[in-house]
Amino acid sequence: MPGLLEFGSPAWRDPDARRASFGDALARALSSQEHRAAVLIAQTGDETPLGFISLKVVGSIEGGERAHVADLPVAEAARRMGVGTALMRAGEAWARERGFQVISLGVWSTNDAASRFYHRLGHAGESLTLFKRLD
Numbered sequence: 443m444p445g446l447l448e449f450g451s452p453a454w455r456d457p458d459a460r461r462a463s464f465g466d467a468l469a470r471a472l473s474s475q476e477h478r479a480a481v482l483i484a485q486t487g488d489e490t491p492l493g494f495i496s497l498k499v500v501g502s503i504e505g506g507e508r509a510h511v512a513d514l515p516v517a518e519a520a521r522r523m524g525v526g527t528a529l530m531r532a533g534e535a536w537a538r539e540r541g542f543q544v545i546s547l548g549v550w551s552t553n554d555a556a557s558r559f560y561h562r563l564g565h566a567g568e569s570l571t572l573f574k575r576l577d
Contacts, residue, residue, distance in 0.1 A: 478540075482532050484516075484525050492520035495529040497536055500546070509537030511547035530563055 478499040484492040493516035500510040511533055516526045537545045547565065549556045 480536055482529060482536070484520070484529055492517050492523075492525045493529055495533045497533050499540075499542075502544075507542070509533070509540065509542040509545040511545065514547070526559060527563065 480497045481494055482497070483494045486492065493514070495514045496512040498510050498512050499507050502508050511530075514526060514529060514533075516529070534545055546568075547560065549560060
């Protein structure tokens with residue numbers, strides 16, 4: 443789905459390789475039979491996809507488990523129309539229905555728009571992963 447990499451990519455990442463891996467991730471998420479994962483799709487009345495949220499269960503560093511947003515792309519034409527917010531709310535409902543009290547997600551450091559979006563929805567940073575390219 444277009445929109446996954448529109449925010450730019452860290453200079454040391456290969457955007458072409460990531461495009462393929464995101465497509466593979468969506469295909470795997472959609473074909474997964476795991477009962478503890480979900481892909482929720484937003485679409486128009488004529489079934490044109492606007493975006494999706496991919497959710498899974500991950501282990502927590504404190505022990506136990508939490509819900510995690512693996513992906514949340516929204517088509518460029520559907521941005522600022524509430525699609526991302528609706529998908530996040532649906533993801534939160536999915537997590538609550540399964541008894542989770544926390545939902546996590548990751549966002550690329552170069553994706554300022556997404557960072558602002560998640561902060562507006564009440565997400566706050568807990569950890570920061572730093573990378574250094576070794577030549």
